[in-house]
Amino acid sequence: MGLDGKVAWITGGGTGIGAAGARALAEAGARVVVSGRRAEPLEELAREIGGEAIALDVADAGAVDRAVAQIGPVDILVASAGTNVPARSMAEVETEGWQRVVDVNLNGVFHAARAVMPGMRARGGGVLMLVSSWAGRHATRLTGAAYNASKHAVVALSESINTEEGANGIRSTAILPGEVATDILQTRPVPPSREQMDRMLQAEDLGATIRFVAEMPPRVCLNEILISPTWNRFYLGFEEL
Template sequence: MAGIAQNGTGALRDLNGKVAWITGAGTGIGQAGAVCLARAGMDVVISGRRRDKLVETEALIRAVGKEPVIEELDVADADQVADVAARIEKRFSQLDVAVFSAGINVKNRSWGEVETDGWDSVVDIDLNGAFYCCRSVLPMMRRQKEGLIINVASWAGVRVSKLTGPAYTAAKHGMVAMSESLNMEEAINGIRACALCPGEVATPILDNRPVKVTDEEKAVMLQGEDLGETILFLAQLDKRVCVNQLVISPTANRMYTTPGIS
């Protein structure tokens, strides 16, 4: 049948021997993505601010038969980001997939509560940090003439919500736009970017919500492993395929089912 691979394997590519760098890898989506990519055979570099959390991810990756490289990193520090990217190139001489998942939000987030320090911390990590990371890997990917960047944005990056507050909403909207600008300029170099925009995910960032999220509510949200498998799917797509933006939500989407939450 036309369009179906004759070898029976479909169009998904083999990731064995390829290299991925994941930020925000100590918890949540970043951790799940790192484990899924390692399970698929990738060599993974895991970054985050807290070494104890990275060690937990390291153990999960070892359990699937790979040995990760830990690179502690504050993505809000442009020099640190550049140094990590340089070490990745020196060690592996390639970078096939970059998953930029580092992100925070503040508890006091509404217009009536947010402080300038809170705004700055969210924008510095969620938007500026993503920019520093993207910028740091472009020279390597241009030389390779290929590379996939997955920017973990948010439902809040495509729909304005009171729930997430103005700083997070603005940062994630910026991240989505930044990702598409990469596709506009870097497609000629074989580089593709995806803005991954999940709705509510049961990860530790929920602990910083102004209103406590119950265990029952968490149970029907997206789970970290759902996003890990989504990241793996994106990484396995042939290099001719660019998923510019992927919006994914729980079936029981509270933005639809709970009046006033959005």
């Protein structure tokens, strides 16, 4: 199913999974709006795909509401903004770090979803993709307490949306990727090597996943997608641990 005439909004759209999703949806014919905190990569991507860019912090509910008012009706939301902190174990995480991770990874997803759903209800449907993590299904030492908690909560939020909004034609997919070779990996206490990153999922793999979900017919709700590299270190073990 083509996406001509559809409006897609991608948070965390300047780099990584969000940027890959933007490219894939634009290629499928959607009008794509990307948002994130850094204007330069957003504007560069918008020029590349013929889309639009809005700089904002998803943790700011008012900024999110203003962005949706500027965009207009949204048919497809990809909530991919995410963050983590280097000091992430329960013994090390500080209150400020915990709050920032939860503000972006959970509250930011909620703000975006809440902002687009009234328009989706009015039009009889819409697609949300909430980017969680392998850590949203399996809490691990590597990802840390705040990240684990926030990503588990995103899965619950997605299920809550389907529970309440399926009758209104709104469908939400929680996407739970394992290791993806993106910039967020550099916030780990021990960042992975180039050789390790080459064996991980690549951003374009998630872009293809996002397009696949977006092109499903309205009768189909993909509730969750748990996706990992074949070389899955969550099974094989991490040398840094």
